[in-house]
Amino acid sequence: MKKLTLSSIVAVLVFFNITVKAQTSSEIKITTSSVCKMCKKTIDKAITAEKGVSKSSLDVPTKVVTVTYDAAITNPDKIRLAISNAGYDADAVKANPKAYKKLDDCCKKENEGKME
């Protein structure tokens, strides 16, 4: 009987550990103001530089970046801020104006479609 109880406790602990791990790894999709492949490089680099982010993948045609992150370390607001500080809009968060000015002309949203 004691043995059974012990293995039950171990089973519960293992289950909780798995549940906690599953909860801390989160995924979010953020709409950006990216224009081209160079933007993809800039944005993915800026996001993966954030602590707790394990993966960032921007889809150029849809401008949506999919980010995998550890919710115990970072959060969507911090990720949006990192995108803003790289010079791009992130959902409702507008691009940091200073960072936006530094972007190459081809990466500025105002020039989208004009540079081709």
Ligand SMILES: [Cu+2]
């Ligand atoms: Cu670009």
